[in-house]
Amino acid sequence: MKEQLKRLVFKEFGLHSKKPSWKTTNPEIHKMLHPYEGKLDTAKKRLEALNSEKYPLIQAGDFSRLPWEFLPNWVDLGKINEILLKNPKIAKIVRNTSNGGTLLEKYRDEALKWRAIKEYSHEWNTATPEMIKKAVVEPAGGIPAKANELNAEVVAEKIRKKIRQNKELKLLDVGTGGGGTVLPIVEKLNPNERKKIKIILLDVMKEGLKETKRKLLGLGLDKEQIITLNANFLELGLPKMPGKKFDVLEKIRRILRRKKIKRLVGNVDFVVSGAALHHVSDNAPLFSALYRILKPGGEIHFFDWGHYARMKPEMNLSKLEEPVEGITRGLAPLKSHTVLAMNSTWLSLLQYSAKAKEKLVNEMKEKIKRKESFNFLKWLEENRGRIQRELKPIPKNAPPLFIEGHRPLKMYLKNMRKVGFKIIDAYYPLITKKTKPSDVENLLFLIRAKKPK
Numbered sequence: 001m002k003e004q005l006k007r008l009v010f011k012e013f014g015l016h017s018k019k020p021s022w023k024t025t026n027p028e029i030h031k032m033l034h035p036y037e038g039k040l041d042t043a044k045k046r047l048e049a050l051n052s053e054k055y056p057l058i059q060a061g062d063f064s065r066l067p068w069e070f071l072p073n074w075v076d077l078g079k080i081n082e083i084l085l086k087n088p089k090i091a092k093i094v095r096n097t098s099n100g101g102t103l104l105e106k107y108r109d110e111a112l113k114w115r116a117i118k119e120y121s122h123e124w125n126t127a128t129p130e131m132i133k134k135a136v137v138e139p140a141g142g143i144p145a146k147a148n149e150l151n152a153e154v155v156a157e158k159i160r161k162k163i164r165q166n167k168e169l170k171l172l173d174v175g176t177g178g179g180g181t182v183l184p185i186v187e188k189l190n191p192n193e194r195k196k197i198k199i200i201l202l203d204v205m206k207e208g209l210k211e212t213k214r215k216l217l218g219l220g221l222d223k224e225q226i227i228t229l230n231a232n233f234l235e236l237g238l239p240k241m242p243g244k245k246f247d248v249l250e251k252i253r254r255i256l257r258r259k260k261i262k263r264l265v266g267n268v269d270f271v272v273s274g275a276a277l278h279h280v281s282d283n284a285p286l287f288s289a290l291y292r293i294l295k296p297g298g299e300i301h302f303f304d305w306g307h308y309a310r311m312k313p314e315m316n317l318s319k320l321e322e323p324v325e326g327i328t329r330g331l332a333p334l335k336s337h338t339v340l341a342m343n344s345t346w347l348s349l350l351q352y353s354a355k356a357k358e359k360l361v362n363e364m365k366e367k368i369k370r371k372e373s374f375n376f377l378k379w380l381e382e383n384r385g386r387i388q389r390e391l392k393p394i395p396k397n398a399p400p401l402f403i404e405g406h407r408p409l410k411m412y413l414k415n416m417r418k419v420g421f422k423i424i425d426a427y428y429p430l431i432t433k434k435t436k437p438s439d440v441e442n443l444l445f446l447i448r449a450k451k452p453k
């Protein structure tokens with residue numbers, strides 16, 4: 001009965017077939033998850049969409065991509081239950097099972113998490129390092145590169161220390177891309193030190209893995225020292241699919257066995273990652289998997305975008321005039337400043353002009369002063385045709401979708417502590433006294449944490 005209910009619920013969400021990820025079988029649920037639908041299932045259609053007057057709202061994407069904790073603020077989950085119960089088979093099982101209502105919600109939640117996984121995988125499977133550079137890295141004004149550099153300084157020093165104790169070590173880079181995170185670490189090591197390290201690169205994007213491997217070989221590493229895993233890191237934390245046995249550790253082993261490196265689980269000294277771990281709606285299972293991969297005493301060092309901009313669609317920013325929580329040192333931005341910075345950064349990513357950004361920021365500031373609420377999607381809708389895009393050449397394949405699993409720093413810390421990580425450091429490294437509220441520097445945090453011995 002349970003398995004059948006799960007199967008039926010997953011089917012309503014379009015998770016039973018190889019259909020394009022944006023399509024949910026049930027049209028009513030589909031409408032709730034895609035209120036700004038554009039048929040973005042092929043690269044060509046995305047490209048056309050970028051030039052159509054509907055742009056950029058259809059770039060919102062599937063709402064299941066939002067941080068799991070924020071999703072109920074955007075999508076009426078109770079309404080989804082009602083829609084599911086319109087299916088007579090589902091209704092019958094729920095009626096005839098003692099905890100039918102609870103089970104329905106449980107499977108609905110798992111299905112939503114799977115939709116997010118499908119959505120993100122779809123996006124990244126069609127991406128290339130070149131596209132990421134053009135669509136994300138360049139408009140972000142070299143900020144990720146600065147964070148990678150700061151992270152590399154600390155990680156390289158830690159590696160050096162271990163090597164001095166004559167230890168060989170393993171480093172896993174999650175979401176390698178074109179190598180922006182791992183390469184500066186290796187560059188900081190001397191040729192002898194470089195020989196003592198084994199590097200595992202993990203990404204869904206094949207091209208990035210190839211490119212990074214080539215560059216690592218160019219830095220003097222041997223082939224045997226580099227392992228590429230063309231895999232989806234979300235698979236490390238998947239909830240159980242109907243009819244399949246599921247075990248996080250088994251899943252990791254399966255991925256790793258493919259590359260004949262069985263002993264890696266529980267044997268990695270450092271996990272690093274840059275601007276990648278936000279591509280997930282529920283990050284608790286992912287952190288649990290990374291925790292298991294690490295050796296006792298092993299460490300994770302990563303950076304990401306930490307902000308409140310997608311907390312809910314309609315926000316009173318004057319209520320967010322307090323610093324973000326959870327930092328261990330340095331300066332913290334105000335929560336409202338993270339919203340200002342994120343929304344104005346997305347205008348750059350969507351290729352709008354500096355003037356458009358100025359207009360957005362001024363209007364948001366005005367709303368804060370008057371204690372009025374602000375809604376970014378509505379603002380885009382109202383200003384369609386009034387704000388100007390800079391028509392730069394549009395990158396091929398998937399342009400950025402702006403509904404993302406970005407979440408505030410404290411939500412990362414909470415889920416990391418839950419699985420056992422001990423936080424060493426959590427801070428916003430790029431903020432100075434001179435940083436303006438709308439500067440992208442306001443968004444970037446670094447977290448360093450340890451798996452206790």
Ligand SMILES: C[S@@+](CC[C@H](N)C(=O)[O-])C[C@H]1O[C@@H](n2cnc3c(N)ncnc32)[C@H](O)[C@@H]1O
Nearest residue numbers: 175177180181203204205232233234274276279
């Ligand atoms: C913004 S890029 C950052 C790349 C690199 N760390 C850097 O800082 O230059 C994010 C990377 O994460 C990868 N990624 C996203 N979701 C992933 C997933 N579920 N599994 C594996 N890789 C993923 C993407 O393919 C992309 O290469």
